[in-house]
Amino acid sequence: MKALWTALAILGALVVQSALSASLPSQGRILDPFLLVVVYCGLTGGEIHGMLAGVAAGWVQDIHFGGPVAGLSALTKLLLGFGVGVAGTRFFIQGTAPRLLTLFTAAAVDAALFERLAMTFDVPTSSLSPLGILARASINALVGVAAFELVDLRRRRQEARP
Amino acid sequence: MARVIDTRRSRLLLAALVVSHLVVIGHQVDGGEGLSLLQRVVFKLLSPVQRVVAAVAHGVGQAWSSYLDLRGVREDNRRLAERVAGLEGQVQYEQQRVLEAERLRELLELRQVLPIATIAAEVVGRDGLPWFRTLTLDKGREDGIALDAAVLSATGIVGRVVAVGPRAARVQLLLDRDSGVAAILERNRVAGVVCGQVGYADQGKPDLVMKYVSSLADVAVGDRVLSSGLDRIYPKGLVIGRVRSVGAGAGLFREVLVTPSAGFDRLEEVLVVRDPPEQPVLTETIR
Numbered sequence: 001m002k003a004l005w006t007a008l009a010i011l012g013a014l015v016v017q018s019a020l021s022a023s024l025p026s027q028g029r030i031l032d033p034f035l036l037v038v039v040y041c042g043l044t045g046g047e048i049h050g051m052l053a054g055v056a057a058g059w060v061q062d063i064h065f066g067g068p069v070a071g072l073s074a075l076t077k078l079l080l081g082f083g084v085g086v087a088g089t090r091f092f093i094q095g096t097a098p099r100l101l102t103l104f105t106a107a108a109v110d111a112a113l114f115e116r117l118a119m120t121f122d123v124p125t126s127s128l129s130p131l132g133i134l135a136r137a138s139i140n141a142l143v144g145v146a147a148f149e150l151v152d153l154r155r156r157r158q159e160a161r162p
Numbered sequence: 163m164a165r166v167i168d169t170r171r172s173r174l175l176l177a178a179l180v181v182s183h184l185v186v187i188g189h190q191v192d193g194g195e196g197l198s199l200l201q202r203v204v205f206k207l208l209s210p211v212q213r214v215v216a217a218v219a220h221g222v223g224q225a226w227s228s229y230l231d232l233r234g235v236r237e238d239n240r241r242l243a244e245r246v247a248g249l250e251g252q253v254q255y256e257q258q259r260v261l262e263a264e265r266l267r268e269l270l271e272l273r274q275v276l277p278i279a280t281i282a283a284e285v286v287g288r289d290g291l292p293w294f295r296t297l298t299l300d301k302g303r304e305d306g307i308a309l310d311a312a313v314l315s316a317t318g319i320v321g322r323v324v325a326v327g328p329r330a331a332r333v334q335l336l337l338d339r340d341s342g343v344a345a346i347l348e349r350n351r352v353a354g355v356v357c358g359q360v361g362y363a364d365q366g367k368p369d370l371v372m373k374y375v376s377s378l379a380d381v382a383v384g385d386r387v388l389s390s391g392l393d394r395i396y397p398k399g400l401v402i403g404r405v406r407s408v409g410a411g412a413g414l415f416r417e418v419l420v421t422p423s424a425g426f427d428r429l430e431e432v433l434v435v436r437d438p439p440e441q442p443v444l445t446e447t448i449r
Binding site: 046047048051055068069070071072074075078079082085117121122123 | 171172175176179180183184186187188190191192199
């Protein structure tokens with residue numbers, strides 16, 4: 001069941017990313033819905049779930065929106081899902097502020113890690129400035145917190161039903 | 163406990179996924195020189211192993227090849243040693259043939275010079291003692307050899323036939339104490355009788371002794387001694403030997419020692435006189 005919901009979430013992220021890329025080509029890279037799925041899976045399902053969700057989401061992102069080398073996003077999201085999963089099992093990350101901090105950090109690390117890997121493998125990519133990373137992290141954190149709250153609200157309602 | 167296992171499993175999974183992603187990415191990235199990054203990394207990682215394996219394989223190959231070469235060399239060595247031994251035997255055989263041809267040539271020359279008929283015979287036996295007195299020849303009565311026939315070598319008189327069979331003959335050598343040859347000195351025709359000194363118990367000396375030489379006769383060391391033909395056994399003019407020493411002797415005669423010309427211990431082929439000199443027949447006597 002968890003895998004099904006994860007697949008559906010990745011599919012939703014694909015739809016959102018496609019829509020953003022089509023409507024706002026220049027700002028499309030600022031928001032990363034796949035990142036939000038990976039962080040959520042890591043926080044709620046642990047490191048294994050986070051890793052697998054990261055690999056799946058990363059490959060979808062690579063295939064649809066990646067550059068000349070496939071696998072960079074997958075590797076980035078894999079490491080990110082693992083890290084978030086480890087953090088989620090070690091620390092109590094519930095509530096808006098911790099999630100905001102986690103999403104902010106994850107988005108910044110994602111951008112930095114991707115650039116670093118691209119540089120390592122000598123893959124040409126447009127690098128973000130520190131300000132761009134900051135803006136990306138902030139937007140992803142805000143949107144992510146909102147999305148997580150919506151998902152949690154829905155889950156709570158489902159659990160509350162007799 | 164379950165948490166520990168989960169952590170270990172998750173780390174193993176992480177490592178496997180990271181490695182597989184690195185492989186996939188490395189396979190796509192150009193590593194230069196027509197190789198992908200993955201190929202280049204793998205090549206770089208495995209090349210030392212390949213070098214080691216190649217070195218070991220080369221060493222083993224070399225050792226094996228050396229071993230095979232060594233075996234070949236050993237086999238060649240054995241074959242060559244056998245060939246050398248065979249060739250040495252052949253050379254010795256050929257040398258013997260040359261020596262034999264030389265001896266036969268000398269005998270043939272003698273035979274052509276002699277005014278008498280002779281038979282060539284091969285020495286097939288002799289006394290196995292230091293100073294032997296007899297020889298055995300491979301020719302006998304059926305070959306025309308008769309008793310008392312003179313036996314010659316290329317270098318001088320050997321002796322006379324004292325026993326004859328159908329296909330063999332025994333020769334009494336001049337060395338025998340019981341032998342005797344009527345002799346003269348070539349230089350001044352001083353006459354005497356040459357005898358051997360070797361007795362039945364193989365005692366005596368290898369020199370011959372010339373008896374009945376007058377103490378007044380002129381005999382010098384080195385004088386050549388020839389057969390005089392007066393004994394009616396040995397043809398006249400054959401070489402017997404050379405004077406080795408001349409002593410005062412006792413009584414009326416000198417003591418003359420003669421070194422025989424014939425090498426008795428080296429004889430292999432001889433000539434046997436077929437027709438001995440005819441005995442003179444006296445038909446009248448003075449009463």
